[in-house]
Amino acid sequence: MIKFYDCQPAPSPRRVRIFIAEKGLLDKIEIVQVDLRGGQHFTPEFARINPHCTVPALELDDGTCISESIACCRYLEAAFPEPPLMGRNAKEAGVIAMWEHRCEWDGFIGGAEMLRNTAPGMKDRGLTGPISFEQIPALAERGRKRIAWVHDFLDKRLAESEFVGADIYSVADITALIAIDFAKRQKIAIPESHKNLQRWCDQISARPSSKV
Amino acid sequence: MIKFYDCQPAPSPRRVRIFIAEKGLLDKIEIVQVDLRGGQHFTPEFARINPHCTVPALELDDGTCISESIACCRYLEAAFPEPPLMGRNAKEAGVIAMWEHRCEWDGFIGGAEMLRNTAPGMKDRGLTGPISFEQIPALAERGRKRIAWVHDFLDKRLAESEFVGADIYSVADITALIAIDFAKRQKIAIPESHKNLQRWCDQISARPSSKV
Numbered sequence: 488m489i490k491f492y493d494c495q496p497a498p499s500p501r502r503v504r505i506f507i508a509e510k511g512l513l514d515k516i517e518i519v520q521v522d523l524r525g526g527q528h529f530t531p532e533f534a535r536i537n538p539h540c541t542v543p544a545l546e547l548d549d550g551t552c553i554s555e556s557i558a559c560c561r562y563l564e565a566a567f568p569e570p571p572l573m574g575r576n577a578k579e580a581g582v583i584a585m586w587e588h589r590c591e592w593d594g595f596i597g598g599a600e601m602l603r604n605t606a607p608g609m610k611d612r613g614l615t616g617p618i619s620f621e622q623i624p625a626l627a628e629r630g631r632k633r634i635a636w637v638h639d640f641l642d643k644r645l646a647e648s649e650f651v652g653a654d655i656y657s658v659a660d661i662t663a664l665i666a667i668d669f670a671k672r673q674k675i676a677i678p679e680s681h682k683n684l685q686r687w688c689d690q691i692s693a694r695p696s697s698k699v
Numbered sequence: 700m701i702k703f704y705d706c707q708p709a710p711s712p713r714r715v716r717i718f719i720a721e722k723g724l725l726d727k728i729e730i731v732q733v734d735l736r737g738g739q740h741f742t743p744e745f746a747r748i749n750p751h752c753t754v755p756a757l758e759l760d761d762g763t764c765i766s767e768s769i770a771c772c773r774y775l776e777a778a779f780p781e782p783p784l785m786g787r788n789a790k791e792a793g794v795i796a797m798w799e800h801r802c803e804w805d806g807f808i809g810g811a812e813m814l815r816n817t818a819p820g821m822k823d824r825g826l827t828g829p830i831s832f833e834q835i836p837a838l839a840e841r842g843r844k845r846i847a848w849v850h851d852f853l854d855k856r857l858a859e860s861e862f863v864g865a866d867i868y869s870v871a872d873i874t875a876l877i878a879i880d881f882a883k884r885q886k887i888a889i890p891e892s893h894k895n896l897q898r899w900c901d902q903i904s905a906r907p908s909s910k911v
Contacts, residue, residue, distance in 0.1 A: 616805075
């Protein structure tokens with residue numbers, strides 16, 4: 488049985504957890520909680536599974552480890568094609584990947600820049616992984632500005648499209664939701680003027696997968 | 700005919716240019732040079748094509764724009780499957796995506812952090828895109844440290860594998876090469892002790908696609 492290394496409160500593994508739920512695989516994959524707060528990802532036991540010391544990660548039956556959120560999704564999409572979450576044809580695949588990457592880059596990373604460079608509990612944890620990186624306080628402000636930009640471009644996108652990536656729900660909606668929710672946890676709400684984004688957010692948040 | 704918006708000297712569009720070359724598509728796609736130094740990506744004409752004001756970008760026959768390097772590759776892989784550069788089965792697809800993302804994240808982004816946060820010509824261009832971001836000098840040092848980490852993990856990976864992503868050449872090798880070469884341009888060479896990485900770099904650099 489495939490193992491999914493998760494951490495319930497963290498935004499990054501939530502991307503893959505939602506993907507698993509949307510694929511209807513919650514009871515076909517073993518979910519293992521990793522205690523990030525307690526540093527379990529830095530233990531020799533976990534480093535043997537994923538030397539990059541991050542979650543999410545998948546462990547296949549033959550022991551292969553796949554880490555990085557988008558790579559976990561890519562594996563699952565190929566192994567369990569239905570329902571398609573990464574595009575039904577070449578154009579959709581490209582456009583969805585574009586929006587997914589934009590939401591990760593400015594949205595998710597923007598949120599991470601805010602959190603990791605200010606939280607006292609994240610001293611020397613400016614970036615994920617086994618190497619220590621000092622906090623850079625100026626990144627918190629940059630992260631805030633990136634999130635504002637994500638709010639703006641998503642609101643514009645959602646004026647012309649029901650979903651972020653295509654005319655069906657996709658992994659781009661998942662990464663966008665994670666970015667928006669991560670920002671909310673840091674007290675950055677969707678601006679009131681952004682009606683399209685709010686409409687989309689209400690709709691996506693109501694899906695059962697958003698609550699797993 | 701598909702258009703590819705390129706900028707010959709820049710590392711990011713080179714990822715897609717190499718991908719196009721490996722697919723044998725150099726004479727089937729129209730390549731349009733965008734003058735980044737002259738600010739052509741910020742003109743209203745280019746913003747109509749890609750509102751995020753970045754290259755690389757593809758423009759399909761129906762006018763659809765696909766930007767973000769990995770999304771351009773994803774489209775091309777689906778539209779022109781041979782030779783496969785993103786995995787021949789689910790496991791390969793996942794493992795290649797993992798290594799590709801790691802090389803982008805710490806390698807390519809590490810290089811960008813160094814360049815964008817120090818070069819006088821990149822004042823207020825701390826990040827790509829239409830929004831101005833101030834330079835954060837501390838990121839240059841962080842970028843340098845990330846590149847050292849990439850050199851280390853790639854050398855280890857290439858001790859056990861001929862290629863970065865799988866036992867065939869893939870998009871993970873492309874992104875790794877771009878990251879290594881971007882670092883070299885900033886005077887960070889592969890450490891002499893990293894024989895596996897140097898062996899791989901010599902081999903990949905000798906491919907015709909690496910010279911386009």
